[in-house]
Amino acid sequence: MASITIDHLDREILRALEEDSRISLVQLSERIGLSATPCKRRVARLQETGLISGYSVAIDRSVAGFGITAFVSVELDRTSADQIADFQRHVALFDEVVAGTLMTGAQDFLLEVAVESLEEFDAFLQTKLMRFAGLRNVKSRFALRKFINRHRLP
16 A cells, blocks of 8 residues: 655644544544644545554453463474464464554564463463464563553554
8 A cells, every 4th residue: 555645734633533533533532733634634535544553442451351361482494384374363363362463584474472371372272372383482571560552553
């Protein structure tokens, strides 16, 4: 997808929607100092171009009982396009994996895994992740505390 040029008003719209995606159009237009019609056009343009790819609810996983977050580095024994695609399909089936990233360097993938307990994490490793035939190396690190959690443009 091609990138688009955004100005300071677009950035203000994005900041406001990142803070509260349920803000009304009237409140949004007042906040950024633009009348409702041009504000609505700008929001529509940001959506049509894909810069705004959707709206979602932010869930606090620890409040929901998922107090353990692990970052799992995975190295495959082969990194062919087929092997990479197979691994991506494999881990996409697991609800415990909340984010997956294809990486460069020593690790091929970085998975963010959320579970209720260490026992559940062990079960995830043994009965799901480690069943993939093409693994070379798997390393896990546990998050102690998230201190930055931005969902915005830099």
